[in-house]
Amino acid sequence: MKRVIATDKAPAAIGPYSQAIEVNGMVYTSGVIPVIPETGIIPEGSAEQAKQALTNLSALLEAAGSGMDQVVKTTVFIKEMNDFSDINEVYRTFFTEPFPARSCVEVARLPKDVLLEIEAVAVING
Numbered sequence: 596m597k598r599v600i601a602t603d604k605a606p607a608a609i610g611p612y613s614q615a616i617e618v619n620g621m622v623y624t625s626g627v628i629p630v631i632p633e634t635g636i637i638p639e640g641s642a643e644q645a646k647q648a649l650t651n652l653s654a655l656l657e658a659a660g661s662g663m664d665q666v667v668k669t670t671v672f673i674k675e676m677n678d679f680s681d682i683n684e685v686y687r688t689f690f691t692e693p694f695p696a697r698s699c700v701e702v703a704r705l706p707k708d709v710l711l712e713i714e715a716v717a718v719i720n721g
Contacts, residue, residue: 602654606651614655626712641673644709661720665719
């Protein structure tokens with residue numbers, strides 16, 4: 596049985612998809628972008644956008660009954676590979692060892708012309 600996860604503490608879906616789905620004790624998030632949910636503002640710069648996207652991801656996982664410490668895999672989509680080290684520094688502050696498995700790919704364009712988007716797979720807490 597699958598369960599839809601939704602929270603107003605992360606950007607709402609802007610298409611025909613769910614913010615996240617929980618099935619069999621695992622949560623699968625859609626891509627999370629760095630929009631401040633309360634205002635719709637997108638921060639400037641890759642580091643600030645990474646911080647906001649990861650804050651939004653954390654809120655979404657919390658709504659699912661999970662957390663950043665339960666993430667097993669992330670995929671990070673970035674507009675500019677030259678921003679990788681700045682994004683990585685922020686990313687490191689949201690996760691602890693053992694770090695989740697991760698893929699990072701450069702893409703031509705992202706929704707709302709943001710600089711990055713992050714999706715995750717996590718275990719639901721106990």
